Amino acid sequence: MKTFLIFSFSIILITGCTMNDEEKIDKIFNDYNKSDVPGAAVMVMKNGEIVFQKGYGLAKVEKNQFVTEATNFRLASVTKQFTAMSILMLIERGELKIEATLEEIFPDYPKYGNKITIKNLLQHTSGLIDYEDMISDTVTVQLKDKDVLDLMMQTDSTYFEPGNQHRYSNTGYALLALTVEKISGKPFRDFLKDNIFQPLEMENTVAFENFINEVKNRAYGYTISDSVIEFTDQSITSAVLGDGGIYSSLNDLYKWDQALYTDKLIDKKYLDESWTQGTTTGGLEFPYGYGWHLETYYNTKAVYHTGSTRGFRNIIYRMPEKNFTIVILTNRNAGPESSTLDFTHQIVSIYFPDN
Numbered sequence: 329m330k331t332f333l334i335f336s337f338s339i340i341l342i343t344g345c346t347m348n349d350e351e352k353i354d355k356i357f358n359d360y361n362k363s364d365v366p367g368a369a370v371m372v373m374k375n376g377e378i379v380f381q382k383g384y385g386l387a388k389v390e391k392n393q394f395v396t397e398a399t400n401f402r403l404a405s406v407t408k409q410f411t412a413m414s415i416l417m418l419i420e421r422g423e424l425k426i427e428a429t430l431e432e433i434f435p436d437y438p439k440y441g442n443k444i445t446i447k448n449l450l451q452h453t454s455g456l457i458d459y460e461d462m463i464s465d466t467v468t469v470q471l472k473d474k475d476v477l478d479l480m481m482q483t484d485s486t487y488f489e490p491g492n493q494h495r496y497s498n499t500g501y502a503l504l505a506l507t508v509e510k511i512s513g514k515p516f517r518d519f520l521k522d523n524i525f526q527p528l529e530m531e532n533t534v535a536f537e538n539f540i541n542e543v544k545n546r547a548y549g550y551t552i553s554d555s556v557i558e559f560t561d562q563s564i565t566s567a568v569l570g571d572g573g574i575y576s577s578l579n580d581l582y583k584w585d586q587a588l589y590t591d592k593l594i595d596k597k598y599l600d601e602s603w604t605q606g607t608t609t610g611g612l613e614f615p616y617g618y619g620w621h622l623e624t625y626y627n628t629k630a631v632y633h634t635g636s637t638r639g640f641r642n643i644i645y646r647m648p649e650k651n652f653t654i655v656i657l658t659n660r661n662a663g664p665e666s667s668t669l670d671f672t673h674q675i676v677s678i679y680f681p682d683n
Contacts, residue, residue: 352678353380356671359662360384366550366557366639366660367395371578372675373585373653379679381578387547387659389557400532400575401547401657402566404635405665406642407535407574409602411501412450412619414508414519416598419446424511426450433507438481443490446507449500450618451606455486456499460565470567473516476502494606494614498571501619505570516569517541528587530580535569543575549639551661560661563638572637578655581644585653588646603631603648626676626683636665643668645676652679 353370354361360368367385371378383395418424430441448454459476462483476499487495505516512519517535525533532544549561567573576584587593602618615622620631628647635642639661645654654675656668 349678350380350382353382353675356674357384360658360660363394364389364392365552366658367547368656368658369395369397369399369401369578370657370675371397371582371653371655372679373582373655374679375651376586376589378582387545389548389550389559395547395659396545397578398532398545399547399657400534400543400545400577401642401659402536402549402572402635402637402640403574403576403642403657404572404637404640405498406633406635406644407570407572408501409619409633409644410520410524410574411504411508411570412602413524413593414516415446415450415504416594416602416618417523418508418511420594420598424507430503433510434477436481438484440484440486444486445490446504448490449497449504449507451494451614451616452497452500453491453494453606453608454497454500455488455490455493455495456480456497456503457483457485457487458497459499459502463564467564470562470564472567473502473505473570476568477506489609491609493608494616498565498568501571502568503570520574524584524593525580527593528580528583530576530583533574533576533580535573536575537569537573538567545577546575547640547657547659549637549659549661551639560639566637572635578657581655585644585646585655589648589651603629625673626680628683632669632672634665634668641665641668643672645669645672647676650680652676 357368361384365385369383372380381397387393387395387399419426426447427445430437430444444454459479462479508519509516520535534541536543551558551560604617605613606616607613623630628649630647632645641658643656654672656671
């Protein structure tokens, strides 16, 4: 599907900030602030309150459906914080150990799995081969997490000795989702629903599996090229859940963010571990915890995760010391994954101009 652009302005959905701040944020999202283009949903939370919330552009171009605070976007790698939370829940309950190896969890796993631990998977220090690079050009059916495991069963080596380096790995998080299934005895989608989404009343958040569940108020992904909009919603890897398969909205992510200030889901010590820099076996620190990137910005520690996939660019950015969070969800294949982090930094400067 191709649609030619005609420019106009979008509507305000909800806002609690001053008009001046709103205008500054509108300027950041000027390219999204049109009534006939794929859009964005943006939310800013401070001290537990939503101080800015607005939708820009369209969730579904073909139907002229506008983005709202209830629109569900594919989170892509923002999913990883939910996968990590699921693992930590099992650890807290004594059902899994963080030093358990792949060979212990999956007895038929190749011998190299006896050195790769759950902690290695959480922190991207496993050295596992990227499953995306192993997919044959002839494959036309979407892969699922189990297919990632099957691909790993065909390998006999890793990029490096587990623990020696930090290298981002979607493979690791697909195997973490399968670990949740193996230990809990539930499909990953159901474990998430029963242990995170329902307790937090995230009623419209789902780990999406076609023909099994549905995404309500769904945003579809697009690419804009030479002023033409192309439908680019799914790829061959879009059905893998553990590394990027959750859909959610501003409404539900507000509940998720607020829960992270409490022990409603898990003891605080596990959250602190999630937001602690990792260390390689050689003693080199790296800015990643369990499902969260770490940085210091405006003299404040921040934890965040971006998500980038065909048709979507997202971020959840938290500054717990300031009780401040930004969520940006977009349904267009525009810019590098770091583009949403750049947007976030600009918004931080609006709310903390004196830092």
